[in-house]
Amino acid sequence: MSIPTHFNSGRSGQGAAYVSDHEGSEHARFMRLSSYALAPLGVLSAWWLAGLVGETLEGAKAEIGRPFPAIVLICFAIIGMIHARQGMTEIIEDYVHDAALKEKALHWNRIGSIAIAAAWTFGIMLIAAPK
Amino acid sequence: MANAETDARAQKRPLSPHLTIFRPWLTMAMSMAHRITGAGLYLGMALLALYLLGAGMGGWLHALTGWLASGFIGGMIVFLITWAIFHHLLGGIRHALWDRGLYMDKEGRELLAKASLFGGIGLTLLLWILKAIAG
Numbered sequence: 001m002s003i004p005t006h007f008n009s010g011r012s013g014q015g016a017a018y019v020s021d022h023e024g025s026e027h028a029r030f031m032r033l034s035s036y037a038l039a040p041l042g043v044l045s046a047w048w049l050a051g052l053v054g055e056t057l058e059g060a061k062a063e064i065g066r067p068f069p070a071i072v073l074i075c076f077a078i079i080g081m082i083h084a085r086q087g088m089t090e091i092i093e094d095y096v097h098d099a100a101l102k103e104k105a106l107h108w109n110r111i112g113s114i115a116i117a118a119a120w121t122f123g124i125m126l127i128a129a130p131k
Numbered sequence: 132m133a134n135a136e137t138d139a140r141a142q143k144r145p146l147s148p149h150l151t152i153f154r155p156w157l158t159m160a161m162s163m164a165h166r167i168t169g170a171g172l173y174l175g176m177a178l179l180a181l182y183l184l185g186a187g188m189g190g191w192l193h194a195l196t197g198w199l200a201s202g203f204i205g206g207m208i209v210f211l212i213t214w215a216i217f218h219h220l221l222g223g224i225r226h227a228l229w230d231r232g233l234y235m236d237k238e239g240r241e242l243l244a245k246a247s248l249f250g251g252i253g254l255t256l257l258l259w260i261l262k263a264i265a266g
């Protein structure tokens with residue numbers, strides 16, 4: 001699958017830039033596609049996250065425990081953290097050149113991103129679960 | 132990874148935020164800001180995940196939840212996170228426009244750099260003002 005662009009690819013010609021033998025273009029394409037989902041999710045999530053400030057715990061739970069906010073926030077965290085893991089991989093590959101350290105950083109990035117999405121999702125599920 | 136020849140070739144390729152090729156500093160700053168807000172959001176999401184887990188589970192995590200929800204510093208952190216979301220989001224739209232070959236000339240680039248800087252601040256203020264009005 002390719003996304004139409006104005007750029008020429010050396011391999012495939014006009015309009016199909018995301019082709020490469022390596023993982024780079026797959027990566028770039030994923031960042032784009034995930035960002036299309038994250039844009040609306042991000043605006044809605046920002047709204048509900050801002051609502052947490054100054055709220056009592058009970059009030060905050062009532063607010064984000066409603067089905068629509070709960071589902072949007074969970075989608076934002078899961079898609080967001082897959083996107084963030086890919087993005088952080090890119091950052092690590094750019095700046096960490098020591099091979100062993102790079103492996104370690106990529107490893108903790110994988111674990112960290114999953115842990116964050118899991119903790120977030122689990123927290124909201126507990127909040128939203130019918131008592 | 133393992134292949135020495137591939138590694139050697141990879142060494143020769145330019146890295147992405149290629150500081151040496153940047154000149155107009157606002158576009159450079161916005162490019163860096165996209166990366167910084169991305170990494171900052173990673174941290175921010177970690178903090179919010181602990182908050183949500185604390186709110187759901189109770190127990191010792193409650194302390195963090197209370198701090199984030201009612202303290203000044205907690206409020207500032209959430210404010211910064213919403214700004215980072217908006218700024219990074221506009222940075223993403225900028226990338227999407229560039230992917231289509233739009234706004235790539237000098238004026239276009241500068242315009243997008245300014246739009247993401249001021250747009251990010253503006254949308255953040257708008258959000259908190261609307262939030263204050265909505266109660």
Ligand code: HEM
Nearest residue numbers: 031035038039042080084087088166169170172173220223
């Ligand atoms: C709100 C909606 C979002 C949009 C529209 C968006 C868009 C993008 C795009 C298009 C890129 C690729 C930039 C490039 O190719 O250089 C990117 C990179 C990145 N994003 Fe997002 N993103 C969003 C949310 C998030 C969130 C919530 C996080 C963190 C939890 C995040 C973390 C990152 C990171 C770490 C990078 C890599 C930065 C870099 O390589 O310089 N993004 N984002």
